[in-house]
Amino acid sequence: METKANFVLIGAVTLAGLLGMMGLLVWFAKIEIDRQYAVYEVLFDDASGLGMAADVRYNGLAVGKVIGLDLDQTDPSKVRVQIEVAATTPIKTDTTAQLNSLGVTGVGYVALTGGSAEAPLLRDTGDPNAVKLIESERSVVQALSEDAPDLVSEAVAAIRDVRNFLGAENQQSVANVLSNLESASGQLETALSDFSDISRTVSDGVGEITKFTGRLDVIGTSVETALVSITETLDVAKLAIASVEPTFRSASEAFTTAEATIDDVDTFVQTRVPQIADDLTAAIRSVETATTELRPQLEEVLAQFGGTAMAATQRFDELEATIAGLDATLAEAQASFGAIETASGAFQLLVSGEGTALVTDARATLTTVNEAVASVDRMLKDDIPPIVADIRSAVSSASSVIDTVSADVSAFTNSLDPLAASGEETLKAATQTLQNADRTLANLDRALTTTETTLDTAKGAFAKADTVLSTDLGPAVADIRTAAGQVETTMSSLAADIPAITTDLRAAAARTLSLVENIEATVATSAPPVQAFARDGLPEFTRFALEAQQLVTRLEQVAKKLERDPARFFFGNSLPEFRR
Template sequence: METRANYVLIGAFALAGFFGLLAFLLWFARFELDRQFAYYDVRFTSVSGLSRASEVRFSGLPVGQVVDVRLSPDLDGTVLARLELAGDTPVRTDSIATIESMGVTGVSYVGISAGDPQAPLLRGDETIPEIPAGRSVLQSITEDAPEIVAEALSVMQKIGEILNEENQQKVQDILDNLAKSSGELSQALADFAVVSQTIAGASVDIAGFTGQLEPVIGAVEVTLGNVDTTLDAFTALSQRLISSLDVGDAALASGRVALDAAEVFMTGDLPVIVQDLTATTKLLREQTEVLVDDTRRMLAAFTQTGTEATARLTEARTTLQATETTIARLVETLEKIEAAATSFDDLITNDGTALMAETRTMIANADSAVGMISKVAQSDLPTIVEDIRSATGTANRVIADLGQQIGDAAGRVAGLSDDARLAMTQVTETFANANQTLDAINAALDTGQRTLDAAERAFAGADRVINEDIGAMTADLRGVMERLDGAIATVSADLPAITADLRRAAESANATFADMGRIVADAGAPIGSFATNGLPQYAQLARETRNLVANLENLLRQIQRDPARFFLNRQSPEFRR
């Protein structure tokens, strides 16, 4: 052994080497003595895959690690994780901490979001600050997936209930009814076009009749000029008739009694009659509204009625020709009136005195006639008014029965068409009688007495028609309307239920589609995030799992070939070779 060694130099060299090695190790480990840390607590509901020394990332950048994981001392079931971060990490009050997976290897780390730059930094003066915990995309999908599947199944069940066979049949029935109504409406429009053409032909005839009236109007204007001359002469005569007006005052007093009786009728009885007519009109309006739906189906029967109405218009054309003849007679009468006016002028000029005497006699006769009219107004007019009231009440009752019975007529349109055809035949006969009555009225222009006789004969004919024909028609209509009322009552009873079912089905469908839209909107963002981030990680996890299984199989094969060598490591050392 060496006796003269330089121990001081050897010791100094050894110490220098030791300190140099220590400095190298510190540099290699990047050990910092002046480094500062900040500690934060996070409460998680689950920390699967998280442990001590797990990495902490701030916006994807590593800034620290997990130093402690334990149950919360509040015993609320949460897990308290303490994070050690670099002191300059800008954790803000709205930052969120979540547990993320690094790749698909299952290694978990804590990710902290940056938050709003305007928010203040999270600092704790005396206690450790706590960062709010959030859920990662994978946690959101795995936790919400059962609820989403349950809601989707519920929605599909509701859709299946809405689209059952019963509702499908109801919708098909509605479409069939719409198609049928469209056909009936087309037929109604065609019938209305035919009626419009008939009315257009009648308007042409009326235009021709108006053109024929123009010569008559010219003759009337000439006659009015002559009347003006006659009135000038009559003005002079009126001065002489002033004395005769005193006698006429007495006649006017008698006429005032008749006017008072008429006024009593206008103020007392007429409003009651008007009220009855108003009630009757209201009832007719209600029944008309009920018959609007039935009118479409009756238009086919009315087509034949329009044909018969065309025949009646042809007869009306004959009546117009007779009217033209009457107008020609009227022109001749006006010419005679003009001659009579001339004669009357000569009479006023030559025979005024005799005319005054005759005028006094005429006023006396008018006085007696006014007295008779007053007596008739006082004795017969109340009876007539009472008869009108009775007729109005009877008409109201008949119209009410008719309205109730018409509601039953929709189911028997064919029978009603036959009855309507029979009624049109009877109306045609009535029109023929009316034409005879008009001829009688034209003849009655010559004398009032014959006019009253013709009117009495017309009323007798109308009374015969009402007593003999209307009773049978009313009985037939009443039977038809009773049967139709039963059919409409059955349909009306089912219609509210059908409408309510359709309304409920529409409301359920709207609610279902709204729920589906809301579910899809809520699940869109998580599903998109999972498809972007989670699905590739699952694919990578599958590949790494496959490699791990292959490595484990190789390890097992080695253990099976030489278990002792694997567990005891009996390899001979180098120095014994």
């Protein structure tokens, strides 16, 4: 051993080492002798993991430590934590305290957050000598740990509700609804196909109606042409009658002249009979001779008058027959128009839209035809009877004149030659006039025949339209009614199922809404702690991981040094005294 040790030097070195270690410890601990502190208190519901001398951090910066832990005297369910922070720390009235854990070790510390620039300092409020109380709030971990049982129970209740909602009964109801919807969609497809067939049938009917309206236009043109022909024929008849009137007027004047001549002859006979008595016998003989010679001619003239009268009578009979046929044709036309109006009414009840417009056009055309036929009827009633009456009066006048002339000719045969010639010319003119009237009536008959043919064509067209309405639109309407009945049945069955489905859906929606509200409330409650954890805790975890890695690296270096040279690790590079 060392026999001559320098104990003074050893003691001095030892004391210097102790003082250096103490200074190093003070330097490591960052002890400030002149530092001032402020004391605050915080009430927590639970202080698990928090110990004496735990850190107090303000927005992540270490500003103090915990100096006291105790139960609250007034409320034992609370823990009163006393903290000591630097006096310069700006603790505001709206600053809050939370209990957080540092790193993975779970060391608790008090985290101070918040504090707006406008808020006053907490130490300046109230009694300056009293210890100020900082408001506390739950941390993220506390919120999760405290709310986890409620969340689990609510989640279990929600899962049970979902299971109940998805039970066998509701599944069967949903399956029934889906099957009903499938059958309803099939029936709806069938109804749509029926509607397409109906629309096709209606379009075909509209096409037929269009063709029918085209035929009505042709018929209206034919009727207008016939009416024009009738008007022209009546004009010709009026002209013929007007030409007959001068002839009869000339005949009347000739007969007046004959009467004057007969008066002169009578005067002459009465005054000069005594003087010409002798000559009269010779004259009578000559007259008898002339009468005998003229008798065949007179008989021929009378025969011509008789034939002309018979021809006029036949023409009037034919005219009456034609007028009767015209009346019958007009009656049939009125019946046809009545049938047309009936068919138009039925068609108006069955068809709307374009059919209504077509029926309106048909009615306008029929109205025009009715007006034209009415004008023809009025013309036949107003113009033809006076014309026939004039012809009859003219013929009767001619018959009376002929009778008078026959009597006068029988009495005065000497004066009949010029009168016979004049009467023959008059009869020829009358015969020609009657022939013209015959031709006019023939033209009128042909016009009426054309009108009757046109009306027959109109009857056939409306009969076809009636056939189309009865054969096509009737089944189409029946199909529409059948499809509507099927749709109504489907909708009624669906309406019967909808209340139960709606009730279930409402209950499920209410439960889902309640669950969502609970989750939203929980998330809203947990959002601030989670945000604080993401803001403060995650950086601490990161720093802890880095420090742990550095610590492990240093420990590995120390272990390597210890394995390589333990003596040098413990005693350094200096040589021992005994070796010197």
